[in-house]
Each structure stands twice: as C-alpha cells, then as structure tokens.
Amino acid sequence: MQKFEKGFFVGAATAAHQVEGNNIHSDYWAQEQLPHTSFAEPSGIACDHYNRYEEDIRLLADAGLNAYRFSIEWARIEPEEGKFDPAEIEHYRKVIACCKAHGVEPVATLLHFTSPKWLIAMGGWEAESTVEYFKRYVSYVMEQLGSELHYICTINEANMGLQLAAISKRFRLMAEQAAKAAASAGKSAEGSVQVGMNFQKMMENMKYAAAENAAVFGTPQPKIFVSERTPEGDLLVLRAHAAAREAIKAICPEVKVGLTLSLHDLQAQPGGAAFAAAAWEEEFTHYLPYIKEDDFLGVQNYTRTLYGAQGQLPAPQGAELTQMDYEFYPQALENVIRKVAADFKGDLIVTENGIATADDTRRVAFIEAALAGVQHCIADGIPVKGYFHWSLMDNFEWQKGYAMNFGLIAVNRETMERTPKPSLAVLGGYANA
Template structure:
C-alpha cells in the first residue's frame, strides 16, 4: 500500500511534555496546576519530563536513525517570553539550535506555537478569558517567526484548542483547572481569535513559500442506534466537539445549531465582537487532523439533563463506554473511523489539504530482559491506522503527511507518567532512551513509503 511521492512522515511532541529544564523558563499554567494535590496522577509534573532541553542532540540523532522526514514540536511560550510579553533571548536560542540540528540531519521542522503551556503571568491577568491574550499571542508568534522563519517553511499556530479551552476552563481536568462552562466558550473563542490574528500577522511578513495551519482534535460520534434521538445525540456531539472550531476557521462563523446548543449559557455570542469572525477565518494552507479514537454517544430521556461529556453546555446526550479492543488509556481502536473522518473533512472543507498531525496509542510498555521493547499492540495500532490513511488517499482525499504521536514516552498531562505513547521508551528514573519495536516498524514504513497490506 504505497503512499504518494513526497508524502511527509514524522513524529510529534510538545514542549511541556518533554523539555524539562524548568529553571530556564517562566512559570506556566501547568506548573501551577500540577502543584495542586489531586490534579495530576501521582502528583507529578513536567519540570524534568524527558530532559529533552539538554538531550535534544541525542533525540534528533534517534529521529534521523528512524528516517523521520519531519519533527513536529511545540515552542514553549514561557521559555521564549517568561511573562508572556517580554523576550528571553536564551529561550528562543534553544529552538534556533534545535532547528539547526534538525536541518543538519535532513529533518523538516514543523513547529506549533502553542500546545497548552500558557505563561502563568498571562493567566493571572485573565488567561484565555481575556481578549488581550489573543493580542499577546500574535505578538509572540511574530517574535518566534522573526527568529526562525528564515529556516522553517510550515507553521502551526495552536494545537487542539478544544482541550485548552474546554478541558482547561470547562471540565477543569486540564490547566488552569477552571470549571465554568460559559467561561470555556469565551476561552475557545479567544483561542480562535488568537489563531486568526497570528496567521494574519505572520502572512504579512512571510515568504511566498511559507504555509500556515491549525491542528484540531476530532472524535467522530458513533451511535448505538438509528432513531431520530440517536441521530440528534450524534449531531450534538459532532457540533461541539468537531465543528465548533472548524466552522469559524473555514470562514463560516459559528453554525446556527452550535449557537443554539450553547445559548442557555449566554456566554459565546456576547464574546463575539465586530470583525472577529473575519479574523478567525484567515486562510490556512492545510488542516492538522489529530485523531485517536471515535466516541460512542446515546440520547438520554430528559433533554434538560446535563451531559456526562466534557463539553460546555451539552444536554440530552451521554457518552457511552468505549468498546474493545482498547488502548491503555481506555480508548477504542476503530481505524475505519479515521478513514471516515478524513473523507468527511475532505468534503466538508472543500478539498483543503490535510495532515494527520497526531495519531497514536498508549500501552503498558516495559523493557524486556533482551533489552528491547516488544510493543506489538502499538505496532498493530500504527499499521491499521496508517492503512486507514491510505484508504482515504485512495478515495481521493488530499493527505500530505502523517505524524505519529509521540516520539518519546512523556508527561501525559493529568495522567502524569502513567501513559506511554512513545515510539521511544523513556526510563523516567535514568532518562535512558530505548527504541521500541513499533518505531522500527514505522521506520520501515517510512523507508518504503508504504505499509504492508492488512
């Protein structure tokens, strides 16, 4: 099952999850969140993580040995601007050195400007509740682009604003731990405004060959029945999870059904100011598609009853337990949902090019006595999902690349170090790296630009 010529194969990480070296940056909301008992499994934090900041040359060497064509990483806003506003040149220099190392190894840098680690100083001033944060983000984006734009072609503004806004300000299971559904909608709007302002500012100074993107996480709804009530449950989930961010970015504004679903919170529409939707709809060159699993939904009898879904304002539907086989995170493995998602996006986004910007699975990996990590379940997950991408391409979907999540076992947010997603095993005591069997499988896929048929 061969892939198109120049198909981009990569792996991804994020700054707070791997870098460590906390003394060399400003405080982030995740530092504050992790310091509160009960917020993170095991009471862990990302202050050391994988110590990638000090070990990046060895990590880039491993990327090269695996044959990666691209490395998707995020820039730490509090490392570049400890207070969210003023530049720390030594922080920016780390990313300059990382980019040079990647290019020297023939690996394309794919930076993401924000992957959830907001400077705590900005949170103290309102965080994503405040429109001012969108302005600060655009200024930060310009500073990073000024320093690295001579060497980087492809830029992503924000990764998964769904998680940062809805889980951070709605359900409170992510930093900053706020549990206010209305506030989550305001924060989501300001994330989108930040994206639009950044794209506009960066295009004003970009080279003609530079491209700009946004990465959204999608979880297509699967119903346990076909009644009108079940179809309405599917619509509600897809509206808030899968279309809330997508529609405005495509220049369509917030859909009427989305506005109706959250109208009782009286939060989103008052946050939208004149000109916002035009800014948010700034042209992107490709859409990052993050996919891990579908979500099973069902209607509930009382339409006014709050949903158990981690989404602001939803009523009249619940999320069902996933069906096996499951990952260690409890996520369902249904690769056909990835094919369906890519086909739907191709149609819904009028042929906008897509990049699978995150896809992967956690399993309980251990280094065997022979010194290897025989993660057969992850290998099977990657094989089936890469085939699903191939199926989408064969049906006419314009998919430019695939980025495996993640390069390294890392700090997995509120789950601490309990979940291992990496192609490379990290011993969190010694920080020793061990290449897993799944990484060797992925390396073979890359070298052949093809995946074995299932």
C-alpha cells in the same frame, strides 16, 4: 507495507512541556506544585529533551522518519510579560537546524496547551488581551525563526476547552451518585477526552483549589488553555489563531499555517443520530468560518465515540481499552479524515494519532491499521500530506503523569536512557526518502 509517495511526511510529535523538562515559567509548572494539585506527579525534568534533542532527532531520523512536530514554548520565549529571551530562541534555532541536518522536516506548534504564568494572571484564555499578547509572541518567533520553517501550527487542539467543559459537566452529574458509582463513572468520563485529565482528583481537590490558585495566579479560577471554556472563550481562541495567522503571513508569506483540532469518530447507534450531529457541530463544524483561510488543518484523533438514544455510550462490552481508557479503534482516523474533508477543502495533516499501551505489538497493529486508512483516503483523492504519530517518546501525559506509554521510544525515568521500540522502525518503514 505500502510506502507513501515521496514528499509525504511520516513523522512523530511531541509537546515542549511534556518532554523538555523544567518549564518553570509556565502555568502547568505552577499548578503541579500546588499542595492539592490534580497532577499525579510533577513534570520535573520530563524527558530532558531540552538537552537531549539531538539524540532524539537522530533516533527518529535513523528509523526512517522524515518529519518532526515539536512545540516552541511561549513560557520560555517570554518568561515575563514583554521580556523576550534571545537564548531560548537560539535553542529552538538549534532544534530546527538539527532536524534539517538529519533530513527531517521541522513542523512547529506555537502553543501546545502551556502558557506563561504571567498570561494566566492577566486573565488567561478568557481575556481579550490574550489575542494581542499571543500575536506579539508569534510575531517575535516568526521574525527570529520564520525563514527557517515551512509549516506552523498556531494552536494545538483549539477545541479542547469546549470538550473539557462538556466532560466536566457530565462528570459532575455522575459525581452526585454514590461514591462507588462516582468512582466508576469518573473513570469512564476520563476515557472520553483526548488528553490526560484526573477529573476524580479535581473534584476531590476543589475545596482547596480556589485559595491555592489565588495565591499563585491572583485568581481563584485561573483560565489556563485547558480550563472549561465558555462560548466566548472558544471564539477568543479562534481570534488568537486568526491574529497569529495574519502575523505569520505578514512576516513569512510562504509559510503554511494551520491549527489542530481534537476530533473523535462520532458514530450514531440507533436513536443517536441527533446527539452525534450536535457533537460534530461543536467539535468541528462551527470552526469552519475561522479556518477557511488556513493552508492546512491538523487532524488529531485517537478513538471513536458512540451515541445512542440517551446520548453518549460507553465502549462496547469486551472492547480492548488503552491505558487512557480509550477504545482501541484505529479505523477512527480514516473515518474522521473523510468527514473533515467533506467540509474543509485545504490540505490535511494528521498531526496526532496514537495509543497508550505497554504492549508495543498493539502499537504496531494500531499504526498499520491507521496508516492503511490514510492510504485509502489518499487513493480517493483526499489531500492528506502527512502523518505524525503521538508520541516520539514516552512522556509526561499532563495530569496522568508518567504512567501512560504513548511513545515510539522508551525513556528510562532514572537514567533518561532512550530505547527505540519496534514500532519506531515500523513507522519509519512507511516513509519514502
């Protein structure tokens, strides 16, 4: 094992809704309670990280990791429009202080998919007003906590809405086939997007969803962050990011700011070059004008996607698949870093990379291969400044519920007892004190 140089972040990542528990003012919480919800189960107490963060950060630090990426939950900070909760700011102040007490660099994400329920009722992520609402929230957080942070991710996977729109369109086409074929195709579609989604269940529930959403959000089609996004909504997210960056720099000019993108290693097979090029333009290149002033880019990658003469291809016959139906392909990370670095000239931080598997030996193998690729990139002069594994602990994988095992730490769903897996110490071994 080759350790990284001192100052390189070797960390793990979480998102508030997936680990904290009882995020009752959020849009996701509301959707989880719908009679015909697309969620496999509600988030509930999640991993109770809200109350157990000290134990979790200590486990991370004791294993040798030196950085922790977590998200600050907007729905906690501003549970009602214009009403900020100082007690919740103090909670996150304690999380930051706990990191520092253990020699861990806190890296905060200000929006990781979940939004306040009130924001969605006011038009959500297709409404122009959201840009200013987000800027106001970011300004409040920075005024309170900004001096205690060095790195901020404004928005997690700003491109996820477009990816979901493409997947949903493909899924609907497949769903027009016979029921048995649709079920099979649906599983394939779910495995091509880097977030836990239940497209089959969404299709089945569509006839009920409109009325239930209208009752909760005041609209039959609420525009949450991971709704299918229009091109206009896509650019609105980037304007929200730019507004947030402006606010952060005005209040704390020394803080380094970026966003994160969900990026696949897009590989063209014979006849697939045009499809792969178009997909990369949509997934990454068209964002470049909006992120060129950022201090860093958060690279998030889990697998590769193959394209042939007819478009996207399934994983190769006999390929190892993860619990999420992704192809086990840790080499993808190095390929994506190199491709991104050709166009984005700021620092790069791997803000998510990981694998859903119950077999921790495969997680160890994945980490070792992925980090070898990162080290190859650094050796070639690419400015990669950190690696955050997804995830610190087994948690709530959105619509998939608790069935996915992404964690470096196991969590007993009954007792909340934490059990570090061997992979946690393996990852920590790469850090230089």
